[in-house]
Amino acid sequence: MDYFSSDFKLGILGGGQLGKMMLYETRKWDIYTKVLDNSDEAPSRISCNEFVKGSLLDFDTVYNFGKGVDILTIEIENVNLDALEKLEDEGVKVFPQPKALRIIQNKAKQKLFYVDHEIPTADFQRFAYLSEIEDSIANGGLKLPFVWKVAQFGYDGQGVKVVRSLDDLKDLPKGECIAETMIPFKNELAVIVSRNAKGKIKTYPVVEMEFHPEANQVEYVICPARIDEKVAEKARALALKVADKIGLTGLLAVEMFQTKDDNILVNEVAPRPHNSGHYSIEASYTNQFEQHIRSILGLPLGNTDSKVAGVMVNLVGSEGHTGNVVYENIDEILAMEGVTPHIYGKAQTRPFRKMGHVTIVNNDLAKARAIAEKVKETIKVISK
Template structure:
């Protein structure tokens, strides 16, 4: 039985715990929030700051393996744990690169992976208006997460709210956004999930719905999957990697961003694939054989966000409607407090008919609501 320490106790950690099944692993969680998702489902929860060096070292020193469910952790502590003999996956140097979107972009460019033309600037005030015409995209180099730290500048004179060092990118002539989840174990075995197409909420800048497998040409899907495998091999990463792509209207594919952990674009794998992304991650970092990623049908996942105008102790409305629909599944993230746009849960629908699955999922998304208990 391997003891795995997980930095972060949010919904991704919760679903990691739920995926353990008969795997010979025991998960422990570190999170500063005593009411995080994992605190209510695991007896092996430790309250502590995953950004604090000593807290991470103390937590991780008793583990066989340390992994993450969030990127923004103390990398120096992970290096210290590695030197002390603890296996750390994803590796510290990869996390350090992921934490800086500028280093990510340089990695793509230097490794020959197609990505949006970009420039690294100390501040948005350094933008050359003769070189960069609107629309373009600004991303904070550090600290961005779940749509935060990204701004699309559509018109001349639009106020720019992002401060500090930024990545300036050409805006894609977008057909659709895609994602590929790929895994690699310590033996170098690589396994890839079907390509997913994503729809984004333009206000929250979060995935609102996704469909797997994506409705794209076979050669495009194969190209995206192959590129994901090349990226994880180039990194030498052990664990799971989510690779987000832009499919442009001219048929070209650009790498957008990568995340070295279970990802929102892989939630549907719990019911929609023979092996979920969560089990696959545990298999990869534990040195086990990777699982079968074959789809069980068309899987549609929709996020459930906190209702606009509601903040406080949460209440779920119409959750029972999901139980009345065959092949529909709801995952509640057990967050005690709701607020507008906060990820509170998700629904997955699996069906052989793509249109039917999408219709059911979107209908349920409109009916199931997270509101505050003070709702009139």
């Protein structure tokens, strides 16, 4: 099929920042794009050829949207899977495949999948209702502390909480959830795996993630991870195993724990471009968004090596600020060597909302990390 400057249409479910960055690549190659999102203010609206407003969870909306494209992909996994399955049955190419999304969309099913396929992961219990957790604690079946995760619709640190007492269960969603054993880990790592429609597969380097202790959001992504090469090989091998068992076409971001004794456990996965791969826009020969497009179109996969060390800093809304956004001191970080800010196009900020990211590249990883800390201290995402 001729994808470039042609009648081919690529459909994208979701118009957030991941979609916007994906569209940088389709515009580079003159691939016609059509985006569905439920907000008139979606960041992707200005970069696609067609923008459709509608619910990603409504069967008819997703189905009718998908009938008008040649290949359908996602930038968020919370979409109507029944519609995707019907589209696939009727000959529309859907990547990642709905059967893979069925596994990933629900964290309880995802964890059971790991157990069934002998993929190491933290011990967990599955609960249909939050009230069952209280009963389990009372009866000695579940011990404090543990990590609570909502089964569906969690994002950007929302839907995850460390539970140290019964009081921590207050105000949490009442539906299906899991309780995970807390892992005493050295590092949180991630590997992005790309797999094209012809079955060719590549991995990006292992990255290290540093999290905000309160928001449970990534603050820094460091590439390459500052770990022993034997540990990195374990992480890549495990990521490849997960990707092989799930069998999706596109990108799979595999988040992992490096334990105190250097074992690797899978935390969770995302079937799309991911925050842990944003460094690749400046630091890699082929960035993750281009690689996703290559993957779903069945094109040759690009070189995933890094040209230079990279550190990414997330830009999130400052606490105590809600309203029209202001990027305070952005001119100061632009004066720093190797610093590139990416602003997502969200007009309204609120505490911990992802508003952008900054990539820092340098031949010396230690210098890149030091500059990243200075960036973090300097730029503030506030409201007018």
